[in-house]
Amino acid sequence: MDALRSFRASRAQWLIALAALSISLGALSTSFVPHVGAQRLRATVFVTQAVIPRGLTEKALIGFARGHQARIMQETTEADLAQRHWAGNMVVQFNSPPGDLEYHALFYDVTDGVRNFVDDMAIYVHDRDQRTYVQRINLARPRFRPNRRLEMVVTVAHAEVGTVRLEIRGEEVHHSGTVDFSEADTHAAD
16 A cells, blocks of 8 residues: 555656656747747838829828839930939838838849849838838939849848849840941041
8 A cells, every 4th residue: 555655656746747847848948949920021012113192001002002013114215325214113011110220122133044233222211110111213224224124122131021023124225337437537646
């Protein structure tokens, strides 16, 4: 009978010790693993060449940007090709406030299948708790070339959070291929 009592007592002690060990290991493991509910920062990026109406709510702004998204951007129509550019608006909606006063838009040329860096645009914000931002973009020649496919990547603290692909269309510089040397041009240095 005494052996049975000591077996039950030792079994109860072992069960209590095992429960305490599993609780402590459970608490220890959750301190090293990020919270399950924490989400990675992501952004939805829209580019539009339409004029954005003033006074829109955040939901209406996103609806407008989604409805007027430009997959193909047309260049301006200045007479001089060197002065032409692609103008538009970039609307960025984060899934949560970015918590930073700066984010970047990196432009890559992906026409040949690989990412070739073209330009970087730093965007400074005045409210780090805001989730949606509108920014004017101006893609000027010669850095940006016509009839190319671009990928715009939005980064916060060097982490890619959003991307959008678009094409820029425009008139390319055409050379006639003819060279004319007049008598005055060839003897002008004499």
